[in-house]
Amino acid sequence: MKTPLYRQIQASLKEKITSGFYPEGGLIPSENDLCTEFNATRMTVRQALNELVKEGYITRQHGKGSIVSAIRKSLGLLSLKGWTEVVGASDRHGKTVILENPNIKKIEEPIFKHLLDVESHAEFIFLKRLRFVEDTPVMLEETYIPNEELPNFTTEPFVEGSLFRTLFMKYQIDVNGMTQEVRAISADKAVANLLKLKVKSPVLHILRRYSTSKEGFYLYSSIYCDTEKFAISSFN
């Protein structure tokens, strides 16, 4: 048995939560039920459940049970919120426009030099997206994805329009952490035009490296953010 039992239980439950088999706000089976289902002891089941708590999938309540988190954070407890979290849950309407269809590129921009751990994979899939809130452009995101073992990635649309969800559902790659640098800069002409700002307006510039469950598989993003109307917030 290569992967530990508690990891298997954890993965099984995670799958049932993300697929909606256990609905948001509902209870998952009790520890004892899970013990019989997986033929394990309570300590082992609890270890799996504690991992899910850490990842933000469930919360636990003494005397009641384990509750599926209402807002399923696809990034666990990451620093800056993901797009869906900035927009989500409110009545605000979000939209994403792909400016440049996925194509193969190399990272030559020196801006990522701090974040690159090895000297750049041969090739990356490049993705340029503009995100709107209430029909106002607020975020320009340029993403680099390693061009390895991702069949049909550039030809098929995203699952639910989400990159992370696509990686998770179709390629079993789970984004589980990140490193980032945040700066305030003056918008250049290109960025200002896309975000409908005056040139030299202050914008947030974020450089990110996402780590995943796949060894050595990192995503890189360069993000420009208009924080005039909507600030970037983070919790805990």
Add this chain to the structure above:
Amino acid sequence: MKTPLYRQIQASLKEKITSGFYPEGGLIPSENDLCTEFNATRMTVRQALNELVKEGYITRQHGKGSIVSAIRKSLGLLSLKGWTEVVGASDRHGKTVILENPNIKKIEEPIFKHLLDVESHAEFIFLKRLRFVEDTPVMLEETYIPNEELPNFTTEPFVEGSLFRTLFMKYQIDVNGMTQEVRAISADKAVANLLKLKVKSPVLHILRRYSTSKEGFYLYSSIYCDTEKFAISSFN
């Protein structure tokens, strides 16, 4: 026995780590040693150790032992690094200048309205500090601390020059989380002068609410950051 045994073990180890009894980078006693010391079983000791990992006090290595984290994060896994973490560990020399000695104020600034959960405690201790790296001013921080049960706070100097360390050591208040909003703004005259920038330079503006181990005790900070030379980075 009111507090659980594993919490007692956790607190005892935390105290020995923060006091320097277990030096940074060194090993704490093995699980079995801790079992005999506290007269507990390994599962109980492991629960305490896992909590300390979550809080960032130690890392564990299979086959070797539990290592005291080199950079003791006083904020656990918070989003944006604390001052000591931005500067620390490198050869860079940090310095903090208190511009305005601690004095009693009320929060009337509307900028905190999103973060205030109750309508402002009666009074706050106000603190205005300018932080330097390599003799360059990079951060202007205005902090509001509830003026409750903090004897001698305004008259005695900080422990090791650190606010959080003072709260922890002298008042047993542990800062354990935060909520924040990040924006890019143009520096006004006052901020620009202090940070030695041109007026209207882009600066990072961060509004923070720190939560603590003391019920209902929140700190508020407004931070202006020059990110030209030093970006704000965060991990995990």
Add this chain to the structure above:
DNA sequence: TACTCCTACTTGTCTATACAAGTGGCATTC
């Protein structure tokens, strides 16, 4: 009806034990 109490079920804490697997040093061997 309204209240209390009891009970079944849940998670929280804890004991005692076992084997697996990674690390590092010592002793033996070449």
Add this chain to the structure above:
DNA sequence: GAATGCCACTTGTATAGACAAGTAGGAGTA
């Protein structure tokens, strides 16, 4: 001397139980 293999010690995973404490609902009582 250098390489190998063994061994002691470490953390990782897992079993099988026990009692405590919080929750919710139903039975019985006022």
